[in-house]
Amino acid sequence: MAISKKIASSMENSSWIRRMFETGNVLRAQHGADKVCDLSLGNPDVEPPAAFQKALEEVVAARVAKKHGYMPNAGYPDVRARVAAQAGSEQGVSLRAENIIMSCGASGAMNAVLKTILDPGAEVIASVPCFMEYASYVDNHGGTLVLAPSRPDFNLDVEAIESRITPRTAALIINSPNNPTGRIYPEETLRRLADMLLSAGKKRGSPIYLISDEPYRKLAYAGAKVPGIMRLYPHSIVVTSYSKDLSLPGERIGFAAVNPEADEAKRLADGIILCTRILGYVNAPGLMQRVIGSLQGVSVDVEIYRRKRDLFCAALAGIGYQFAVPEGAFYIFPKAPGGDDLAFVEALQEELVLVVPGRGFSMPGYFRIAYCVDTPVIERSLAGFQRVIRALKS
Ligand SMILES: Cc1ncc(COP(=O)(O)O)c(C=O)c1O
Numbered sequence: 001m002a003i004s005k006k007i008a009s010s011m012e013n014s015s016w017i018r019r020m021f022e023t024g025n026v027l028r029a030q031h032g033a034d035k036v037c038d039l040s041l042g043n044p045d046v047e048p049p050a051a052f053q054k055a056l057e058e059v060v061a062a063r064v065a066k067k068h069g070y071m072p073n074a075g076y077p078d079v080r081a082r083v084a085a086q087a088g089s090e091q092g093v094s095l096r097a098e099n100i101i102m103s104c105g106a107s108g109a110m111n112a113v114l115k116t117i118l119d120p121g122a123e124v125i126a127s128v129p130c131f132m133e134y135a136s137y138v139d140n141h142g143g144t145l146v147l148a149p150s151r152p153d154f155n156l157d158v159e160a161i162e163s164r165i166t167p168r169t170a171a172l173i174i175n176s177p178n179n180p181t182g183r184i185y186p187e188e189t190l191r192r193l194a195d196m197l198l199s200a201g202k203k204r205g206s207p208i209y210l211i212s213d214e215p216y217r218k219l220a221y222a223g224a225k226v227p228g229i230m231r232l233y234p235h236s237i238v239v240t241s242y243s244k245d246l247s248l249p250g251e252r253i254g255f256a257a258v259n260p261e262a263d264e265a266k267r268l269a270d271g272i273i274l275c276t277r278i279l280g281y282v283n284a285p286g287l288m289q290r291v292i293g294s295l296q297g298v299s300v301d302v303e304i305y306r307r308k309r310d311l312f313c314a315a316l317a318g319i320g321y322q323f324a325v326p327e328g329a330f331y332i333f334p335k336a337p338g339g340d341d342l343a344f345v346e347a348l349q350e351e352l353v354l355v356v357p358g359r360g361f362s363m364p365g366y367f368r369i370a371y372c373v374d375t376p377v378i379e380r381s382l383a384g385f386q387r388v389i390r391a392l393k394s
Helices: 005-012 016-031 050-061 077-091 105-117 133-140 158-163 187-204 265-278 286-293 302-319 341-350 375-393
Strands: 100-103 123-128 144-149 169-175 209-213 236-241 254-258 367-370
Touching: 050 286, 077 100, 077 236, 077 254, 077 286, 100 105, 100 265, 105 133, 105 169, 105 209, 105 236, 105 254, 105 265, 123 133, 123 158, 133 144, 144 158, 158 187, 169 187, 187 209, 254 265, 302 375, 341 367, 341 375
Parallel strands: 123 144, 123 169, 169 209, 209 236
Antiparallel strands: 100 254, 236 254
16 A cells, blocks of 8 residues: 555545646647636736835845744744734734744645644534635544535525534634635624624633635725724634735745634644644745745735636626626636536536536536636637537527
8 A cells, every 4th residue: 555545535536626737738738738728727827016026136135144044933023023014904903923923825824723723523614615625624633624505695604604513613714805706705794703603602612713714815806895804703813825916826925813812812823833833834935934024015916807807707797607796816606507517617628618617616506717817818718618608508
């Protein structure tokens, strides 16, 4: 036996996004890269802002002792202080360096948080559709992901979440702006969610953590505000990264922020720091910490994604696709014409257009388009979208 049974089985059931990536490689080899419209990956096409290149060059040129050495596992104190100021203003609370743990992206932060809070057999709730890596991250640390439906408009269904709470519930994960729907949860819903979690926690005598996964926070359109969760709920932890808003997914830089009002907030932060080390991340990449330290509040030009969204949504609606116009992030989540998302995605593949079936987000009957691609790719894909819907109607 070369590898564990568990990983062998995970490899067989590998994520849909990964499978589409592999299908894309085969189609590119067969037909040529310029013929394939790959709308399956959330890999930003917009280059990082000019300020990033400048900051990077300055950090590389600076002569600082032990520049490449080990550092405190939570990250450089001065960088944590700058991140705390920015994250605090977004969340509407006062954060300090000690509330911030620098991480290897939002995924690294999420794994460190889950390892800190989960006992074997613990449950973590998430609303579908959702980013299904959560199931693996929760499983990594001995827990089980429990899925709750969302409202028909993809807003959170607070009652459905409440009905999933058991004595084993350790946390709820939310993600806004959402992958795959582009939905931003309104403040009124988050207030009701916070009230429900507070009273559920009081009833059972231990708080339920709310983990807010926010890598798309700055990608919100037409001035839409993404409400801060920390202002509304004390036992909250934000995990996020610069992968999407600065287009740096390959650099693995992000952070976890612990609400100072959480029960035993210091112990929680200390646990996350320890887990960052013992999960083998040790600390977030040093050079990138220094770079993002000087880029707080900076992001790519969201208008670029807004224009792509408008172009794509207008064209798809004209062709007859049904979807809610995304308020943020760079995904559209339409209903699969004909109802079978897998059959639809396969038909679209024949047109050399790649999207992800809704079942990859635990929501069959839909499909996800990632429009973080060059505009000509969006334009070229439209004929395929049109032919497939026509064929289904005839
Ligand atoms: C909802 C969501 N959470 C987390 C991540 C992981 O991002 P990171 O690159 O920061 O690990 C992604 C990446 O696509 C995502 O869509």
